[in-house]
Amino acid sequence: MSAKILDGKIIADELRAKVATEAARISAKLKRKPGLAAVLVGEDPASQAYVKSKAKATNEAGMVSFEHRLPETTSEKDLLALIAKLNADDAVDGILVQLPLPKRIDTSRVIEAVDPAKDVDGFHPMNAGKLATGSPSLVPGTPLGCLIMAKKAHASLSGLDAVVVGRSNIVGKPLAQLLIAESATVTVAHSRTKELREVCRRAELLFVAVGKPEFVKGDWIKPGATVIDVGINRVPGADGKNKLVGDVAYDEAAKVAGWITPVPGGVGRMTVACLLVNTLRAAAARAGLEAPNI
Ligand code: GUN
Numbered sequence: 001m002s003a004k005i006l007d008g009k010i011i012a013d014e015l016r017a018k019v020a021t022e023a024a025r026i027s028a029k030l031k032r033k034p035g036l037a038a039v040l041v042g043e044d045p046a047s048q049a050y051v052k053s054k055a056k057a058t059n060e061a062g063m064v065s066f067e068h069r070l071p072e073t074t075s076e077k078d079l080l081a082l083i084a085k086l087n088a089d090d091a092v093d094g095i096l097v098q099l100p101l102p103k104r105i106d107t108s109r110v111i112e113a114v115d116p117a118k119d120v121d122g123f124h125p126m127n128a129g130k131l132a133t134g135s136p137s138l139v140p141g142t143p144l145g146c147l148i149m150a151k152k153a154h155a156s157l158s159g160l161d162a163v164v165v166g167r168s169n170i171v172g173k174p175l176a177q178l179l180i181a182e183s184a185t186v187t188v189a190h191s192r193t194k195e196l197r198e199v200c201r202r203a204e205l206l207f208v209a210v211g212k213p214e215f216v217k218g219d220w221i222k223p224g225a226t227v228i229d230v231g232i233n234r235v236p237g238a239d240g241k242n243k244l245v246g247d248v249a250y251d252e253a254a255k256v257a258g259w260i261t262p263v264p265g266g267v268g269r270m271t272v273a274c275l276l277v278n279t280l281r282a283a284a285a286r287a288g289l290e291a292p293n294i
Contacts, residue, residue, distance in 0.1 A: 003227070003255075003256075004260075005261075005262060006149045006153060006226075006228070008261060008262070008265050008266040008267060008269035009265050009269055011152060011270065012145075012269035012270050012272070015148070015270075015277065015294070016057065016060070016061060016273050018294045019061045019294065020061045022280055022294060023061050023063050023276075030283065030287055032091065033063050033064045034064070034094075034282075034283035035063065035064040035066060035279075036058045036064070036065055037065075037067075037094065037096070038051050038054055038096050039070065039079070039082065039083070039086075039095070039096065039097045040067070040068070040070065040098045041079060041098075041101055041102060041105070042070075042071070042101075042102055044100075051067065051069075053272060054096070055067055057275075058276060058279070063280075066091075066092060068082060072102060074102075076104070079101075079105060080110065083110065083113045086118070087113075087115040092118065093282045093283035094118055094119075094278060094279040095119065096275065097114065099170070111124055112124060117285065118286075119138050120141075120278040120279050121141065121278075122141070122174065131174055132177050134181060136181075138281065138282065139178065139274075139278070140170060140174045141271040141273075141274035142209075142267060142271045143174040143178055144270075144274040144277075145269075145270025145271050145273065145274045146171075146175055146228050146230065146267055147179070148274075149261060150207075153226045153259040154226065156182075157179065157183065157184045158182065158183040158184070159183060159185065160205050161184070161185050161187075162179045162185065162186050162205040162206075163186075163187045163188075163189055163199060163200055163205070164179070164187070165190070165193075165200065165207065165208045165209065165216070166189075166210045166211075167190045171209040172190070176188050179205075184205065187202075197219070200220040201220060201221065202222065203225055204226065205225065205228070206221060206226070206228070207228045207230065208229050208231060208247040208248050209247065210231065210247050211231060211247065212233070212247055213231070213235050213247070214233075214246070214249040214250075215231075215247050216247060217249050217252055218249060218252025218253050219252075219256075221257050222256075224257070224258035225257050226258060227248055227253055227257045227259065227260045228266075229246035229260070229262075229266060229267065230246075230247065231245070231246040231248070232263060232264070232268055233245050245263060246263030246266070248263075277292070277294055280292045
């Protein structure tokens with residue numbers, strides 16, 4: 001058996017095309033383009049690449065990108081002052097602060113400083129709380145992307161056994177909330193979970209977000225399961241150059257699974273597309289317009 005591929009490029013491009021159409025409609029009503037401000041502190045190459053691709057996608061969708069690149073030595077006070085300025089700026093509908101921040105900076109304080117109405121990452125406790133209590137507004141992009149992909153494989157997730165490996169605030173926890181809202185039976189596994197292989201083998205839907213290259217092996221997967229791999233890890237390839245691999249050993253897993261996401265070309269693309277959706281939602285909500293039809 002060989003798994004069918006959930007192609008993040010195709011699914012994300014569909015979503016981005018819808019965003020572009022809705023962005024044009026909302027721009028006409030606002031008499032300006034929706035704006036997304038991205039804040040990057042420091043020079044981490046992966047973070048730089050993410051921010052660059054988010055800015056490019058924002059422009060391509062007919063929205064405006066404001067980029068703020070701050071030196072590694074930036075103080076928490078200066079970062080909070082920039083966020084206050086962006087909160088007050090009417091041209092800015094969405095604010096994202098790229099994580100991780102330098103260790104000196106209190107990440108929670110920074111996340112809590114972002115106006116919840118502009119929190120397009122969905123990381124503010126207000127938005128996390130709304131998601132957990134069943135009235136989501138701005139939902140984190142990576143878990144939302146995972147959910148959209150799972151729904152391409154299954155018309156309904158109701159009653160399915162879902163296992164989420166990883167319990168981060170960015171992926172694991174919000175993903176578990178989204179799956180509960182879809183009436184899946186959800187298990188959240190993590191580094192202290194006993195018999196992790198057996199837990200994974202029970203999953204009809206397996207989501208892996210642990211940040212460890214090829215951590216989940218083929219014999220951890222229930223035959224026919226849907227496997228959504230959130231990992232993006234750089235490892236040395238056979239040719240000496242770095243290559244990207246996921247948190248799942250793809251070749252082994254693809255022999256067992258029913259559906260699988262590749263890396264690259266899987267969930268990563270969905271994160272950016274969902275960020276654009278959130279920017280549009282924030283722009284519409286701030287202006288009192290109806291939510292975009294996406
Ligand atoms: N770092 C890793 N993932 C994300 C994300 O989705 N948003 C932000 N802002 N930083 C991240």
